[in-house]
Amino acid sequence: MTGSITSQPAPKGSEQPAERPAAQLSPTTPPQEAVLPPRAPEAPAPGTLVGSHYDHCFGCGPQHPAGLRMTVVAGEGLDVTAEFTVGAGHQGGPGLAHGGLLTTAMDETLGSLNWLLHAAAVTGRLETDFVRPVPVDSVLHIRARITGVHGRKIYSAAEGRIGGPDGPVAIRAQALFIQVKLEHFTQHGRPEDIKKALDDPDLFKRARAFEVNP
Numbered sequence: 001m002t003g004s005i006t007s008q009p010a011p012k013g014s015e016q017p018a019e020r021p022a023a024q025l026s027p028t029t030p031p032q033e034a035v036l037p038p039r040a041p042e043a044p045a046p047g048t049l050v051g052s053h054y055d056h057c058f059g060c061g062p063q064h065p066a067g068l069r070m071t072v073v074a075g076e077g078l079d080v081t082a083e084f085t086v087g088a089g090h091q092g093g094p095g096l097a098h099g100g101l102l103t104t105a106m107d108e109t110l111g112s113l114n115w116l117l118h119a120a121a122v123t124g125r126l127e128t129d130f131v132r133p134v135p136v137d138s139v140l141h142i143r144a145r146i147t148g149v150h151g152r153k154i155y156s157a158a159e160g161r162i163g164g165p166d167g168p169v170a171i172r173a174q175a176l177f178i179q180v181k182l183e184h185f186t187q188h189g190r191p192e193d194i195k196k197a198l199d200d201p202d203l204f205k206r207a208r209a210f211e212v213n214p
């Protein structure tokens with residue numbers, strides 16, 4: 001049996017106000033005062049891999065057993081490119097990518113941009129528009145760029161295309177990342193994972209660098 005959603009009259013007192021408030025900018029749109037800073041001296045050279053920030057990250061960790069294992073390449077400016085191959089294990093509808101996983105791929109790519117500023121930052125807000133379905137076996141070609149920085153807030157945007165790097169857009173995303181100090185991880189993360197992470201000499205080097213230059 002198929003059902004349909006019937007419209008009910010709104011309860012008394014819940015009517016829309018006669019005048020709508022003026023359209024507001026999305027919190028992922030940089031304010032006028034935002035700037036585009038230069039790449040950090042430590043930023044990966046254009047054309048080179050940005051590198052995983054944590055071996056067990058679901059998005060980029062090479063040791064994650066079921067993660068997306070994404071690799072991201074630094075662009076010439078405050079931009080990166082990445083590819084995500086949609087496998088059979090990534091399905092939502094039959095033969096189609098799950099939207100949440102596509103969002104994860106966008107989040108991971110957008111998060112990689114912060115390395116170009118040598119900033120440790122976490123996603124505060126992520127908005128996605130799913131423009132067309134993405135079939136299993138497609139490669140999602142993602143291009144992402146920083147659109148502005150204001151204080152601790154890093155604004156960015158990305159598109160994911162299918163059928164080639166210049167193919168039609170399948171997904172768009174805008175994000176607001178917030179710079180955090182090392183304590184964000186050490187205070188909130190599961191202690192055994194924090195200990196393991198701090199024991200990793202490479203990660204520790206990066207984390208220390210953030211601590212002295214947050």
Ligand SMILES: CCCCCCCCCCCCCCCC(=O)SCCNC(=O)CCNC(=O)[C@H](O)C(C)(C)COP(=O)(O)OP(=O)(O)OC[C@H]1O[C@@H](n2cnc3c(N)ncnc32)[C@H](O)[C@@H]1OP(=O)(O)O
Nearest residue numbers: 027053111120121122123124125178180185194197198207
């Ligand atoms: C030992 C191990 C070392 C590891 C070294 C590795 C380092 C590199 C790891 C990178 C990892 C990336 C991984 C992939 C990307 C994720 O998946 S990150 C995981 C998902 N995100 C999270 O878990 C974040 C959870 N949220 C939080 O912890 C806190 O809300 C935040 C985001 C840190 C902000 O809290 P806060 O520091 O107290 O700052 P707060 O004053 O609330 O906000 C600052 C500003 O941002 C604005 N803001 C904050 N949230 C929002 C929002 N949702 N919407 C709009 N505006 C907002 C505020 O309004 C405020 O604006 P102003 O007043 O300054 O104008």
